[in-house]
Amino acid sequence: MQKIDSxxxxxxxxxxxxxxxxxxxxxxxxxxxxxxITNQQYSKFETGQNSINANQLFLIAQEYSVDMNQFFNENYFDTTENKD
Known part of the structure; x- marks a missing residue:
């Protein structure tokens, strides 16, 4: 796996x-x-204003049966089509 900075x-x-x-x-x-948490607090995770902690990320991964490693892969969940 490729190393990435924080x-x-x-x-x-x-x-x-x-x-x-x-x-x-x-x-x-x-x-x-x-x-x-509040919707406003969650929104800040998606916009990068706040960082989600590992426990919170685990809860989402567990709820939706997602491997936590996939959150670190480029475009893993992206549903947009490549228009090249």
Whole structure:
């Protein structure tokens, strides 16, 4: 596995959280409810204003049967088509 720095890891997690949520057709409130936080707090995870902690990421991965490693892969949950 390729090494990534903490800034890149945070960026990938933010992007993949949003992509997973959209792929599942869930609202930010659904994810916030799993974490027992407000929608506003969850929104800050997706925008990169705050970092999600490992326990919170685990709860989402567990709820949706996702391997936590996938949050660190580029475009893993992305549902947009490549238009090259």
């Amino acid at each position: 800034v890149k890891a945070d960026e990938l997690i933010c992007k993949n959280l949003k992509s997973l949520r959209l792929k599942l057709g869930k609202s930010q409130q659904c994810f916030a409810d799993i974490l027992e």
